[in-house]
Amino acid sequence: MHKELILKAFKKAKEELKIKTGVIVSKQKLSQHISHHLFDNYKCQFGDKSLRILFKNACEEKKVSVKQFEVIEGLCKFVGYKSYVHFNNENFKKKNHSLSQQKNKH
DSSP states (O other): OHHHHHHHHHHHHHHHHHHHHSSOOOHHHHHHHHHHHHHHHHOOOOOHHHHHHHHHHHHTTOOOOOOOHHHHHHHHHHTTOSSHHHHHHHHHHHHHHHHHHHHHHO
């Protein structure tokens, strides 16, 4: 689930900064934006370089794991969820819906 969370966070940061600046910004700027948001709004520190590494791993289908619960909660709120529990429930529902549609096609 952390992989989806990181991908959603970078997607949201990309959308926000494109609206703000009018251009598509670098991964470094995206990770800085997320890092600053986490600190400014949720008082949790997580470095932009660590975010970029997680994003790279997510894009390469490698394992993605965030150890700090405060960071996970902050990322969930950043992408629009109330908490990690709500994020998990939403993703669980989507996966189950997708699986049921695949079964119905066969």
